Amino acid sequence: MTPGDRGVPEETVKGRPPLWNRHVVEDIWNKATLGRYRIQGGATRLRVPCFDDLTFVPCTLSRLPLEGYRERCETRTVLGNRVASKPIVLDRPITIAGMSYGALSKTAKTALGTAATRLGISTTTGDGGMLTEERAASHLLVYQVLPSRYGFDPAHLKMADAIEIVIGQGAKPGTGGLLLGAKVSPVIAEQRTLPEGVDQRSPVRHPDFIGPDDLQIKIEELREATNWEKPIYVKMGASRVSDDVKLAVKAGADVIVLDGLEGATGASPEILLDHTAIPTMSALVEAVRALEELRVLGEVQLVISGGIKNGADAAKALALGADAVSIGTAALTAMGADAPNYVDEFHQLGYEPGDGSMWHTGLDPTGIATQDPELEARLDLEQAADRVFNFIAAMTLELQMLARACGKADVHDLEPEDMRALTFEASMITGIPLAGTDFVLTPDAIAARVAAILTKGGLTGQAER
């Protein structure tokens, strides 16, 4: 029997239109059930221009490399030495990003601090304040001052090694944090002064300042409160980067922490993950340009985050002008997040191991992004710390290897000239020539080429006609 025999027109067009693919249809069905936006953990699913669109062009005959496995390559990094009497000195240009006790279990937070201490790097608190165990485990701990001020304690501020004023994050710039009720356990509720089990939606604006002029006063207050000892970081989601960086510098920031579109979070409206912020690489380029315009590049340090996943990303970020990178998802993944050890439980939650998007449920089978004591007990602190240590140690070796191949005895000496772009987009964004050409496809460069052609008269006649 043919379709025509059943009354179905033979000319029926088959196949789903790309616009209405399976994910789009599922998204609509989901919202039709929920009556609100979807919420998920992790980062955007979109492919955006990123550091993978750049490649290094190491030394050959025209440049002299360092011995990749032997010669010294410095990684020491100093942050916040402009005003503070006690700047942060890192053994390597990598920091662990702010992630809250609440989004993460106590064991996970403590493991991050333990690993960071062994690595000579810093870790960062998060919404909800400072965890006693985290402070004890962390040699260098950055204390976040967030809009919610959940768990904020001036005594903890004084115990910190640096202060990070959070204006926003790359996963959801312009919107506050989110912690669904499953994670607001009795302990978390008490720490944040919230009712137990409430869906906590953090404010996005600080309660006591609004704009950059206010921020300047706030920064002075924090310096006064801590005897002008501690560097003040200002963390922002990558939005109007050039203006934002300039305003933060004017307000007195010692360190700019810039979190790009690829930055992850414990929970967010999905629509914000995919449709807000600019990519990390783009943000970095804009920020460096802004610091150059203010003539403070190197004086005000720049830490970049959002999707940093290996030593190559770190090397490319440093080559573009970052002083350090900050990692979150990579550290959690190293610890065992999304590992395929509990496949059935992932399936019960409706996810596959590796989806990286079930952190908002509070039921993370790996014990990392949960407040469930039984799940948390699965995470062995020492093993978790070892894995994070190993990953960041490996990441550092990758970074050094690339720097040595480019002939650099200090990872901070990497520069744009060490790279070529693999895509038109990356070339236009970074100003780095497209591989195989000497083209620099920035708008200014294109304008200059057109001007050069016109000067030679090549297009003059046409233009006149």
Added chain:
Amino acid sequence: MAQVTTFAPIVDCAELTTREINQAIRVLCDEGSADICVTNPSARHNLAVALVTGSKILFDGPVGWYAAGMNDGAHVVVNGNCGWGVAECMMSGRVEVNGHAGSGTAASIRGGLVYVAGNAGARAGIAMKGGTLVVGGDVGYMSGFMMQRGTMVVGGDAADGLGDSMYEGVIYIAGSIASLGADAIEAPLTDEDLATLKQIADEFGMPQTPDDFRRIEAGRQLWTFSTKEPELWRAAL
């Protein structure tokens, strides 16, 4: 109006930087001075911040932003007006403003008491996590926004959005309310409320009687995501 003893050591701000003023105050606190008088503050920002002391500090004149911010234990008196964020994030102690206060008064305090004799600006008591804020006069827009715990007492009127998105805590107000914020509701006064209000009115010489006040608290409809109140969520989200 609160006073300090005439024998109190004096910090004259006229020729000092903010850094020097705060250092002088801290040295006197550490030396055990019970009373400290600070003259010519001239609305300078960030004075007496993050003190951990039982001393009493009198500012003889107006102060700027974040006066007594992050206070933990000090009794700070301002004989004049003050700027934004007075006593913000206070843990304990007492801050009295014998004048008007700017926006964000007592923002996110976790303990202690803040008293403003005059009016307070927008977002008074925003994100309070404990403690008590008493405002003799009016409070501005969105006061009590996202209040989590604690008590706010307003002798005068409130502008729009009072108590918007409160989690917990209670607001007592004697005057008019331009509008309540999302999920803020009026509830009957209890005997305990009346006793609290009498104590506060007596302590600060407020002209109101406990019966003059209304009690505002969280409706708790925004505590969890729900599709049952779409209009409330549309406004709140």
